[in-house]
Amino acid sequence: MRLFFISAVFCLLAGACIAAEPIQITVSIPPQKYFVEKIGGSRVRITVMAPAGGCAETYEPKPQQMTALSQSRIYFAIGFPFEDVWLPRFAAANPRLLICRTDEGIKKLAMDAHRGHEHGDKKDKMLDPHIWLSPPLARVQAKNILKALQSADAASSGTYQRNFEIFVAELAKLDATIRESFKGVKKGSVFLAMHPSWQYFAEEYGLKQMVIEIEGREPKPKEMMEIIQTAKEHRIKIIYTPPQTSLRTVETVAKALDARVAVIDHLSEDWEKTLLLFRDSIVQSSKQSAE
Known part of the structure; x- marks a missing residue:
């Protein structure tokens, strides 16, 4: 038993x-x-x-x-x-x-190709997959x-x-x-990113993403000049880049703008920390641009 x-x-x-x-x-x-x-x-x-x-x-x-x-x-x-x-x-x-x-x-939105002005028909663009941001x-x-x-x-x-x-x-x-943090940030404020990761974040919180790279392609010389000119108009002082991309192009633009490079990994598993890190940097950049 x-x-x-x-x-x-x-x-x-x-x-x-x-x-x-x-x-x-x-x-x-x-x-x-x-x-x-x-x-x-x-x-x-x-x-x-x-x-x-x-x-x-x-x-x-x-x-x-x-x-x-x-x-x-x-x-x-x-x-x-x-x-x-x-x-x-x-x-x-x-x-x-x-x-x-x-x-x-x-x-989904069309992949953001904004480099100061829109180029081409968005209906032909690849859809932006960065919805997790x-x-x-x-x-x-x-x-x-x-x-x-x-x-x-x-x-x-x-x-x-x-x-x-x-x-x-x-x-x-x-x-x-995040919304509370952005109350002091001007609606439509422009930030510059190497990789087009942050379009959905920008759309949600009243910002505008300008990108250097699109669909993996680096800008041509004429496009590079346009990026730098537009970034100067918006008094850009921070350029965002993920660790996956080459720093060569980013550093070229940063030097022309006298800007610093912020490396933020949009693919990080520490998701909430990544978003708050990006938010803090945007708020800081907004204060610097207003000075």
């Missing part, structure tokens, strides 16, 4: 361990890992395809990542060009893989993540819902904090 009791307890414990096993998740970029962990908590184990410090636009998966992907239950896509090429291959390699497009329900758009992505997790792991649906509600409250607080 005692042996039977011990065996029964062992079976129950083993079943609990199996039920508690985290589900394997794959995401395209580190900020998505931040979002999924906020909602999934200890119920998820995450592989990031395009790590921080890399170039998500030109990414190709490594063999070990493909191995992890073959064991994944969900892939969270966000709209990077590399996904168009690789998602069908991912699905073929793992037929049980649920592909969740976290950008569903978001109206706007807290209100992050909420939309979080909702899509919640639905996918609940679909794949119904037993933990309540946990995901509670975590989602906590995260949404955090997003609302962050959004309010």
Whole structure:
């Protein structure tokens, strides 16, 4: 009888361990890992395809990542060009893989080509994938993540819902904090970025992004002169660049403007810290321009 009791307890414990096993998740970029962990908590184990410090636009998966992907239950896509090429291959390699497009329900903007003046027809432009850099758009992505997790792991649906509600409250607080910080920043203030990462942030908070690079291409000499002239008109004193790009062009523009270079990684997993760092720099730059 005692042996039977011990065996029964062992079976129950083993079943609990199996039920508690985290589900394997794959995401395209580190900020998505931040979002999924906020909602999934200890119920998820995450592989990031395009790590921080890399170039998500030109990414190709490594063999070990493909191995992890073959064991994944969900892939969270966000709209990077590399996904168009690789998602069908991912699905073929793992037929049980649920592909969740976290950008569903978001109206994307054309990739910002503003270099002082608009060039070309925006309808022909690539859509901007940097939707994670706007807290209100992050909420939309979080909702899509919640639905996918609940679909794949119904037993933990309540946990995901509670975590989602906590995260949404955090997003609302962050959004309010940023808006409060920008009350002293002139609406339509222009900032200069090497990579066109911050358009959605700018749209949300009444700023204007001017970019040096577009779709990976550095400016031609005439375009460079236009950038410098326009930046001088707006009294630009800070140029934003991610660590993934070459500093040569940025430093050329910075020297012409007597500006400093601020390196901020838009692909950082520390998502909230990145947004607050960018906010603080914009506020500081606005004060300097007003002096």
